[in-house]
Structure formats: C-alpha cells, structure tokens
Amino acid sequence: MKKQFKLSILLVIITVATITISFHSKYKYPFQDPTLSIENRVDNLVSLLTLEEKVGQMVNNAPAIKRLEIPAYNWWNETLHGVARSPYHVTSYPQAIAMAATWDTTSLFQMANFSALEGRAIYNDSKRQGKTGIYLGLTYWTPNINIFRDPRWGRGQETYGEDPYLTGALGKSFVRGLEGDNPKYLKASACAKHFAVHSGPEWNRSTYNAEVSSHDLWDTYLPAFRDLIVDAKVSGVMCAYNRFEGQPCCGSDLLMNDILRNQFKFTGYVTSDCGGIGHFYKTHKTHPDAESASADAVLHGTDCECSNQPSYFALLKAVSDGKITEKEIDISVKRLFTIRFRLGMFDPEEMVPFNKIDTSVLENKEHQALALKMARQSIVLLKNEPFVKSAKNILPLSKNLKKIAVIGPNAADEEVMLANYYGYPSKISSILEGIKSKTNAQIIYEKGVNLTDNQVFKPIKDNQLFNFNGKNGFQAAYFQNTTFKGEPAFTRQEPNIDHQWGDGEQIADKIIARNMGVRWTANFVPQETTTYTFELKADDGSRLFINDKKVKEAGTRNGYYTFNAEKGKSYKIVLEYWQYSDNAEVKLDLGKIITEKPETIAERVKDADVIIFAGGISARLEGEDMPVEIDGFKGGDRTNIALPKAQTELMKALKATGKPVIFVNLSGSAIGFQWEAANLPAIVQVWYGGQAGGEAIADVLFGDYNPAGRLPITFYKSVDDLPDFQDYKMDNRTYRYFKGEPLYPFGFGLSYTRFKYGNMEVIRTEKDNLKVKVKVTNTGKIAGEEVVQLYLTHQNSDFKTPIRSLKGFKRINLKSGESKTVEIALNSRDLSEVDADGKIFPIKGNLQITMGGGQPSRSMLKNSSVIEKTINL
Template sequence: MSLKYIFLLVTVFSLFAFNAIDKPKYPFQDSTLTVEERVDNLVGMLTLEEKISQMVNNSPSISRLHIPAYNWWNETLHGVARTSYKVTSYPQAIAMAATWDTTSLKTMADYSATEGRAIYNDSQRQGKTGIYLGLTYWTPNINIFRDPRWGRGQETYGEDPYLTGSLGKAFVRGLEGDNPKYLKASACAKHFAVHSGPEWNRSTFNAKVSDFDLWDTYLPAFRDLIVDAKVSGVMCAYNAFDGQPCCGSDKLMQKILRDDWKFTGYVTSDCGGISHFWRTHKTHPTKESAAADAVLHGTDCECSGDPTYRALLKAVKDGLISEKEITTSVKRLFTIRFRLGMFDQAEEVPFSKIDIAVLESDAHKAHALKMARQSMVLLKNEPFANPKSNVLPFGKDIKKIALVGPNADDKAVMLANYYGFPSRISSVLDGLRSKPGVEIIYEKGCNLVDNKVFKPNWKGNNFSFGGKKGFQVAYFKNTKWEGQPASISRVEKIDFQWGDGEQVADGIIANQFTMRFTADYKADETSDVVFELKGDDNVKLFIDGEKQIETDLKGGYYTLKAQKAKVYQIVIDYLQYTDNAEIELNMGTVESASAETIAQRVKNVDAIVFVGGIAASLEGESMPVSVEGFKGGDRTNIELPKVQTALMKALKATGKPVVFVNMSGGAMGFEWEAENLPAIVQAWYGGQAGGQAIADVLFGDYNPAGRLPITFYKNVNDLPDFEDYSMSNRTYRYYKGQPLYAFGHGLSYTNFKYSNLKAARSEKANEVLVTVDVTNIGKLAGDEVIQLYLSHQNVGYQTPIRALKAYQRSYFKAGATKTISFKLGANELSEVNGIGKVIRMSGNLAISVGGAQPSPTLLAQGKSIQEQFTLN
C-alpha cells in the first residue's frame, strides 16, 4: 500500500471521527440555532419527573442527555461570596450606595463577574458543580431601607427609590455585561417586592400597603431593573403581601411582573420560602397545593434543602397543575443556562478563557480601596482648640494618636455579611499605623455592648492529646457527629476559615459537616483562665463532659477556675451547615476596666480616634442574637450601645479632641456624640480596604465626598412602628421632623458654590434640561455630589416633600468651575397620584440643586440653589 493511499485513508478516517465527535447529537447542542429553538428541543425531550428535578436550586444531572448538574445558588453582594477561593471584598452594599457613583458600582460588578467566571471556569475544569460555584448570582437587594431597625438594610442601596434604581441598574449592567449573545453572569433583583423586615417574623408577616406607597416607593426600583436594565432573574420575598405569600401573589407575580412588565426571565424563591406557604403562612393546606400555586404564579425555581417542589408530581396527578405549566418554568430556567453559554463549546464563549489569575488582581484591589474611600461620609467637622481650622484632617501637629474602640482593630467587621475571604484585610489600626511620623497608642476599651474586654494569652504548650502537643480533630460527613470520623488529624491551634465547599480534610468539604476537637488542658498555675470561642454556624465547648459555651460567630466566653497541675478534658464540637466555615479558640483574661480608667491610659496624646458602632455579628439576616437593643438580626432601638457613649464621654473629659468613626449597616441615633464631639465619620463596613480608607480620610490623603443614602434619625421615638409599612413620616421624602443627619448629607475638606441655575424645556416635549454652575471655592481638590430634587407644589393629592430626580459625582480641582447638566425625562417627571397611578407632573415645581437637600441655611450660603418652574 502506497504512502499516498495510507495518507488518504488516515485523512478520511480523521474527518469521519471529527464529525462523529463534534457533530451535535441533539439540536439543543447546535449553537447556530436560536436559544428558543435549543430550549424547546431540550425541554421537549424531558420526562415530567426530569422537568421537576430541574426546578430546585440544586438541579441534578440528566446523563442520558448530557445535561450537567447545576446549583443556582450563588452570591456576590459586594464581591464574590462564600467561596473557597481568595477574592476581592468591596464595601458593603449600603456603603457602595454612599458613593453615589454609578460608574464605580458598575465597574465593581464587572470585576465581581470576572472573578466569578474565573471560579466557575476553574470549577468546571475540576468537574465541580456544587453550591456557590455557578453563574447565577442572587443579588442585588433593591428593597427600600424604610426603617433603620432592619438588620438586612445594610444589603440595600438605601431608602430612596431613584437612587436605589439607578445604582441597581448600574450593578446589573456591570455584572451581566454587554455581549450580544452571552451573559457574563446572571443578576437577580430581590426581594420582590414589599419586603424590609422584621427578620424575626418574616415567615409569617403580612405586609399591607396602599397602592400609592406600592407604586411610589416599593416598586420603582424593581421596574428600573426589570423593564429598563432587563435583569435576567428575580427573587420573590418570604413575607406575605395583602394576604398572599409574595411568591404566590396575584398582584405582584402575575399582574405586575409577568403581565404589565413582560418579564421573561426566571424567578427563584427565597430559600425555604415555598415551604412557608403551608408551614407558617398557613395559606395552603398541603405541599402539593403550595408547590402548584407557586409555579402557577411564575416561581420557576425553589431554593430549599427540603424542596416542596418534590410534591409537584403528585400535584399534576391530582389536577392542581398541568405539565404544560411546569414546562413553561423549566424553559425559563434553561434559557438562562443557554444565555450563560453552559451548553456551548468553550471557544465560543468569550468568558471561558478567564483564569483564576484574575482573582484579587491589582486593578480589583485598587478599586476596592477607591470605593471604600468614596463611601466615607464626613458627618461633622468643627474646630476644637483652634477656631480657624477644623479637627479633620489631622495636621502635622498631630504626632501621637490614641486609637480606642471595639471596631478599631477588628478585621471581621469590615466584611459585613454575604462575604468572601480576601487575602488581606486592613483594620483601622493597620491603616493608622501605615501613616509615617505618627505614634499610635491602641486600647480597645470596650466591646460593642459591654466592657468585658478579652485579652489573649495563648499557651499552646498546655494542650495535648495522647502525649503530643495540640488537639486531635475528628471530621464527620454529617451535621450530628454521627458514626466513625471520615478523617482524623492533629492541630496545634484552632483558628480556621473555609469558604463553602472548600476542602477541609481528606474526603471532607466545608458543607454540612462537623468537627470535634479533643485535648487535655494542664494548668501551669492556679488562676482564672478565660476561653474565648467563636464559630459559625454553631460551636460548643465542653470541659470534663459539661457544656460551658454554645455560641455562634459573635463569640462566647467561659472562665475556668484552674488548679495548678490539674488536667481538664477539653472538647469542642463545631457544626457548619452552609455558608462560610469559621471557628476560633483563644485563651487569656478578661478585663472590665471603667471608662475613666481607659481614658487615663490614653490621655497623653494629641488626638483620640474612637472607632465604634455595631457589626454584622449583631445585625443581619434572621440571626439568633439576644442582646439588649437587638432582636433576631434587627434592632429594637437605634441608639449607640450605652457602653460606647460612656467611654466617649470619659475620653472627651481628657480635654483632647475626640473623633468618632462609626461603623454600622444602618442609621445610628448618636445624639450625644453629634452634640459634643467635633468630628464624626460614618464608615459603614468598608470591605478589605476599609481601614486604609478611614486612615486616608482622617489624615487628608483623601478628601471625603460620600453622601448618606439613608436618613439618620435622632432616636427610635422619631420612627413609626417597625411593622407599619406605610411611608407616612418615613424617609426624607415624608419625614416631617428634624433628622440628626439628612439623606444626601456629607461634608468635604473643601467648599463648593452653586450658581446660574437654569431649567428649560427641550425640543422633546417630555424633557426638561437643567444646568447649574458648580465652583470649588476651597483650597483643596475633591469630589462633589451634585443632587437635584423636585418638589411638586399646590396639587390636590399626596406627593413627597421632595424627591431626588438626578445626581452626579464629579471631581473638581481647587478653584475650578463646571457646568453640570441634567436631563429630566418621562421617568423623572412622573409621580403617583392618590389612587396609585403613575402620571406625568404638571403645574408648579421647585427645582433644587446642591451638595445636599435644600435648606434655608444652605441656600443662603450658596451651597444649594433653587428655581421655580412651571410644567404644562
């Protein structure tokens, strides 16, 4: 046989083999077809049982059709969360809202999608398909932060529908990308739609609102994301609305979402939400009726560890729902997966080449610092000893600073909730120590809610197991420490963090597992030994068989009255169900020093910085917190914990200037501090670079320009009942009192003047063009947030006192003037009438533009400007 003939045979065989391998077996594998054609083909081949199997977050594979398993549940609220990879952590959502910068938020979302794609691609290469590895991110949270007591308000973009909608649209566009064929990642607008606490009764609560409040406050941001930004996913809320669970609401899910807004994407329940239909809301008698009703209302995917949707097969047999209606939901789900490129060859999907080298890239870390700086709100800044200069920024005469407070050297507080682990977190102490030529004296002084300050003194040599130093640790593949351990090893210290799904030990990943640490502790002296224990989801300390601590991430303490040379058996049981896995054991002493004692220790300084507030260990989602002032993740009052105010009073008595840096996810009512301290910074939860950003603001390396996205009230007496969803006397749009600090407030180290405000109709009858000149009249460069508010006057129905309709964050050199332009279109010039109908404004308007809401003082100072305008 000639070489030519052999070559011909090889070529023919190769072509045949190539076509046999790469030619699509089924039409849905053919990427040249439309998504609709491919989805119709795939879903058309599924049995009813297979269709139902795909309607839960943890969807199994269908091997006969080569459909891989997929878990829909993933999070990226402020950076990719709950992952085993090291990722970039940006400021918490409420802090990003304080930047008032849609460009920064869009970039952050794009970077998060990039890191998410890298993790997805790497997981695919390893054959992993578990939770928190997919591309469907259940964020942003665009609920209205109507009441500062709500613990999850930190996840939102604040209290204003316009600001929330504009920031939410920027996030969606950044996360989902602009590729004409493929989504970079899938965003999900949540929680649809009338949802903002309380946390403790969310599975039974029935929200009642007027049509006016529904359309004026609770729905506009959702409309912005669903109609304008074309978000691909929606999550319905836990609570009921007008007597129906939100995931089964005629008005929300059918009339508004699907019929009026023509939403074609997928809807997921909040996790466990469908079971609430029959278990807690008691609106449905059986699992079958609950599952059928949720699907009939357009809830396509159920998130649950014990899915109610398993009852759909019987529901079909009982005639409660048809297979056709189930098919509709399954098609929506597969449409998203096709749009993400999950059934195409890697070379066809432009995002498939993103590698894990992008995680924590220099650009991403720089942007985390930028947004942390942008989020800082300077609430107050007045002179102290020198009447010619304010306390901040610190000048060259400040050479020795006392740093005091429960959040001063806490890295965990920066990560808030729904977080991933970065490689490095900057605490405020880290940030201040990075400044050259300044001596820092650190004293914690108190905890968030008490003055029992733990001082570590780890003595590792005192712990042993089987005669060897350290702890034996046994790992169990269940949540009850049952059976034989899957793995046993030894550790010298208990201090671990794992992302969900990360490998913990041989055969053990961090998802629904338990650990048992065992050691003998031999005391080297007779004394009190304090054990500090932290863990999430649950951790228990046993000493000689008696349980002494059971706690979660907020931590617990136990004092052992140890006898010299006596041996105590130490057992620590740790449970992780889902989310990040964290456990830490320390030992030391507890000091309960008086505020006056702490003040005396730090009085010989040039200035004092107190870093306090609260933390996500006290406020958040449905938390088992039982501390005075807190309930189930929410707050029962908004005051700063008393122990912190008492310490700041003692610090003020030293005669040194005290700067208060507050960290919180919501508004705090610190009346004494606002009245008595010269400078206050609202620092939120700043992400991995939060401490550096705070230090940069305090020392003037960054000129602050953050603005409040929420109203800071004086105290809880200013608020209506938490469970009252009426907007009467809530938020800046309807609050009739005098706030502590107003929505939109924020100071700078320079000053701006507004002039030459003009408003005119454009050639398009539905638009009004507004221009204003803004001048930096100070000596420092910096950003200004120009805010435009409309007040509709002399109408015969309810309207807001004023409403934000446009804004722009812009950089100004010292002495520079810019003409800022705003275009008010149909959306900005609309309002809701007394029966809940969206109509165009007409008549007399007051147009106000400034660096904050208008007030007589700001108008007189030229920091705000106003003009009357008639709109026909």
C-alpha cells in the first residue's frame, strides 16, 4: 500500500510538473491562460499587483500595467438610445422615453442588440488602432431605470417612464439584448442606474437628502432594479449622487450593503456617478475628507470611481491610515477585472466571437430600419377629432392637399431629434423634410417663434461678409489644449463655423476632438448700417470677441449677442471654443432678430388647407445639470409644466384663421397643454424620435403608419396638480397614486381603427398563480396595432396600496376584422402587495382584474374597450 501511495504521489507530481512546463511554455502568467476559470485567472492577476496598481484600476480611466501587458481601459461609455459620443457615425434610435412609449419589449431587445454590435465594432476598430480612451469601451452606463415620478425632472427623458412594472420589463429586455446570451462572454456590459432613490431636482442633486417610507421604497423605487439585478443578471450598477436617509447613496448601509449585495445577491461591479465620491465631503458634508470618503465608498461596494480628479492618493492614504485594508481593496479590483475577463479582453482574438465584428455594421440597413420602426411605434396620438361637424377625423391627412403650412420652432430642427446622450448618425430627418417627402402640396414654412419666446433669429447667408487675409471665411487655429497656450497644432481656412465632432474624432493628423481648443478669426465688413446679432451654439465653453473686446461667454447652450455696425467698417471677430470630452459642437451664425405678432404670421399662412404646428421643448431646455435659467426652466429641470406661452399664443392666432391646426409636440416629458387639448382637433406626441423621427412623424400624419404608441407617463393639466418637486413620497404621484383627473392618462393612446375586448377568462394555475385570457377584435376598417394592458386593483387592503397597477402588457397587430386571444400570466410576485414596513406578501381578498387598451374608467378610451372581472384570493 505504501508503495502504491508513493507511486500515486509521484504521478501527481509528474502531472503537475508537466502542466506547469506546458503552461510556462505558452503563457507567462496563469491569468493569461484562457483554459482556466475566470475566478482563478482574476485571483492570479490581482495577486500580482502592487497596492498602487490596484488602486489605479479603481477609476474610470484605468491606466495600463505594462509589466503585466494589461492595456489601459476607460470604463465610461454610453448607449442610452444608440452608441453615444464616439468618433464614428452610428445609428440613433428614439430617446429612452420614446422607446418606452412603444410598449414593445421585442423592439427594445433588438435595439440593444444592434447597439452592442455597433459598440463592438467601434471597440474592435479602436483597439486595432491602439486607442483606449473614453467612449470606446464595452461597459455602457445605461439603462436609466429611475422612476419618472415628476414631469419637472429634466432627465426623465432618459427613463422608461413612471411605472415600475413597465420600467422593469423594458429594462430587462435592454439588458438581455445588450449583454447577449453567449455562455462565456458578455457581448457588452450594461449598468442599471442610478441606484436607487433618484429622480431630481438636478440643481441640488449633490446636496439633496431623499427620504421615503419603506412602502414607497419597495413598492416604487426598487422593483425595476430588482428585475434587472436578480432576473436579468445585469453586470453593472451605478449608485446615485444624492443622499438617502442621511448617507450618500454610494455609501448607504441600506441600499448598497443590505439590499444590493445581501438581498439582491449582486456580484457585478458598481461605479459611482461622475464626481459622486467627491460630493461625500465637498457638498454632502457627511465625511471630513477625501480619504474617508473614498474608503467608505469602497467599503460599501463602490468599485469604480468616475471622476476627473479621482481619489487615488486619498485611497492609498486611507489604507496607510487603517481606514481600509488591502484585502478589502482586492474585492473591488477582482470585481472590475471579472467584468473585463467576461468581455473577453484577455483572451486570444480568435476565441471571442464578437472580435469579428467590424465597422460595416455601423448604420447598416437593418439598424436603420429598426430606428424608423421604433420612431413610428413611439408616436402617441392624443387627440383626433373632426375639424367640422359631420366630417371624419382630421387625421390622417390626404396627400392631395394643395397647400400645407408647417410652423413652429421644432419643425425644421434636426438636432431636436437626438435628445441627449446621443451619437451622430449620417442623416437625420426633420419634420419639415418628412412632410415634404409625402406630398406634392405647396409647403409654406415659418419658424414663427422660438421654444420660449417670439424673438426669432434669421441668419444672413453670405459667407463673403467674413474674410481673413483677403480670403473668404475664417482662419481656424486648432490647439490640443483648452487654454490656447503655445503655438496651434495647425491652422486652416474655413468658410464658416459649423462643426460636429464625436469625442476623440481625428480632426487632422496632429489633433483629436478631446481637450481641444479652436480659435476662429475673421474680419466682418457689413454691407449696411444696422443692428446685427450673432447666434452662438457651443458645447463645453466659448468666448466671442469683437475688436478684441469680449462680448459673450457661453456655457453649453445657445447664446445671442446683438450689436450695431456701420456699413463698410471692418470689425475683427474672434471666437474661442474649447471642448473637454463628450461631443464637440460649435456653430456661429450672423443674422437679425425678428419679432412679429402672432397675427402677422397667421395672416401669411391663412390660405393653407391645413396648418401643422411643431412645437414643445427640446434637450437644450431639459436635461442633466444644465446652465439654463429662464422662465419655466431651471438647471435642466422645469419649474412649470405648461407649454411656453409664446407657442400657445401663436397657435391661438393660427386657429383664428379658420383653418385646422394640428399640434405636433416634441418633448421628453409631460407638457400641460390645456388650451391645445380643448381647442385643436388633433394632437400628436412624438417625443425625440432619433435619426428617423421626421420621416416617422410624416408617416403617421399621412396615414402610412397607424399610430399605436401609449403614454409611459401621466400628462397632468398643471403644475398645481403636483406635490413639491423635492418631496419623494409617492402620494398623489403617477397614475398609481394620483387622485385627480389627468390631461392624458398613463397608458393612453389613440388609433386610426377601433378595438373591442371580450371573452375574458381568469384561470387559476399551480402555486396559486393566474392566467388571464381575453379576445381582442379590430372592429375598424384598417389594420392596426393595439397595446393590451392588464391592471390589478386590490379592493380589500387595510393599508396604502396603489389605485391600480400595471402587471402585464402585449403589443399585437390585427388586420381589419381580425381577432386574437391574448394571454397574460400573473406570478406570485405580480399577485403581491407591499405593506407599510416594505414587506411583500400575497394579496388576500377581492382583486379586480382589468384588460383593455388603457386604464379602466377613463373617458378617453375612444378607440378601445376595457373588460373587468373581480375574483377572490
């Protein structure tokens, strides 16, 4: 026996030695061996790192570790509605809130899948060029699944709306589409944000302390995160800027340690929002210094810090001072490298199937077709009535009209379609272009008013007004810095100032669009003595000089400068523009400000057969932490939800012509347009439609597509219907708790056809689950899509519960006269409620189940019926 034992040991030693020899003959380190498990490879890699190298990996812009052949990697990338901010042309889909209005999980899955393919193509191409910068990686910090609890929040456009169930269903589809189903590799990494009680205001997000009841936390704010983390196994989470119950969200005992890691069993990586860790001690004042903040964030499971000034040295000092141990640092570093291994970043090229994807997939026909499809699917028909009695509904319009007036601040604007967090497609369709493509009618276009006032800028299209050294245009001097120090990298003559560059885009051999400055210089010689205006659009920052005097310094939004000039006199014009990272956009136009009475504009278009007014707002007014301070808007949020007065006044004048006025509203949030709802025959909510937005809108207006979008948010009548913006309690918020009468309810949307519901069955299945069936018939004359919605109302609760809750939906297509039986299953979680302590338990007593084309008991259900049944559980 002893001889056999010794022989066995010898064989083991020989085998191990053979493996070791074999390993060392091919790989320098075990972490490089793709035959080993990811866990073993990560453990080996982290064991080889110094403390300084480990801490260096815990920032978004992780440096290379050359001695181990580990390339640099920037964790920050975006693909909210298509790959964003890259130096490549990409497909731009409708904004997230618009995709939510499709109520189509299949489309959202495919959109995420296509975005991942385009992202892989960009990553692969950048890698071949040796580029590892921001917006080139495979870790996308999306989707935003915060609940859009208040229409004043400017970032609500990035979400999937106000309902936890709809948000969770769409979010799961996005994660599964983006991350793929390969058993070994992530196609890309998604990131559920912002964990977890976060939805404005923007102006105080770095100081605000959110407080909610346990019921609201578990009933409203956490369900979608649970769906993505527990069910969809999302690989990343981003914690929020604000405090929650006194602690910064990225350092919250309850959110981060208890719920995320312990209850949800999340094993992926967590990143801070950018600059969020610095807020611990700079603005929240919950921590005395940087080292305490950085240590506490890591101890609460924040693995990656996004910051322009990361707490690298602070975290090292925290280790030396005993506030955190190197072993605790290791936990975060291992999570980060696990994601990179799952993305195939350390495996041979041929082993990772996604490495074969090249730039030919960018904007391919299939992706463009989906962008158009989703833009169409997202459009919500809010009102459609006859213009005169006994006539048919005003929409769809006839293509045989003789004259059509297209009016409004968003009518000819392409940029409005891109919303925020966007990439650049090769082509964008405006509403005006879309309408022109549909008909041979004479088109009269008038901007009429701006979004918020009636002072309309009209550019002077004459490049000969500007010259430099005897040549038309401007001298452009490009600097690879934002301070304009030293000699420019290169100079060239440009006919005008109108540029869009993706972050990192190569402008010339010596410069890229990141941390860049450009100085344009020209002489302006006016041809008449009059008052001129410069319109300046510039992201990041800009300065305008006239005769060496600074006359304008702008942030990231429009700016105007008006001045008097004499005919024949020469004026030196200098524009300095600087860009850090993100998209680079700058445009300077010369023109005049024209102010006209609404009646004057109406007089010019009174002979049109129909007037289409394209108004609303844009992402230049609503968005993230913006320098906007005008009436009704503050810091990216809104203080009033009414449509800007200038637009309503113009539409009143247009209506007074006696011609039908169709209101096309563009916005990422709910607008309280009460006058329009009461006085105009047709209203269409079109959101921000992406690259194909204008084409899709025209398809709906002229009947080439039957609209079937449904509202993912409640449209309230007035800001007076809402609680204080900073109050996070859900009382009287969203359709689930709002007790008033909305302007248009959540789930609402009209069609050009009609649907009837019948034969409802409720079947009890195993484990006390339910299966609900209903027959849906298209009783109209044309084919159309219907969004079947299932709502539950618990009728015997002795504590706070929603008025009703969405618990299922399906988007279906029916030909004229066709019927389909729709079946929706309800599981134990669907049939549960949340008590005052945040505990989830099965519903007991009477349960009302409603299925239909919208919420029950709403007078606006003109195109669909609803059917209800009450059962006892």
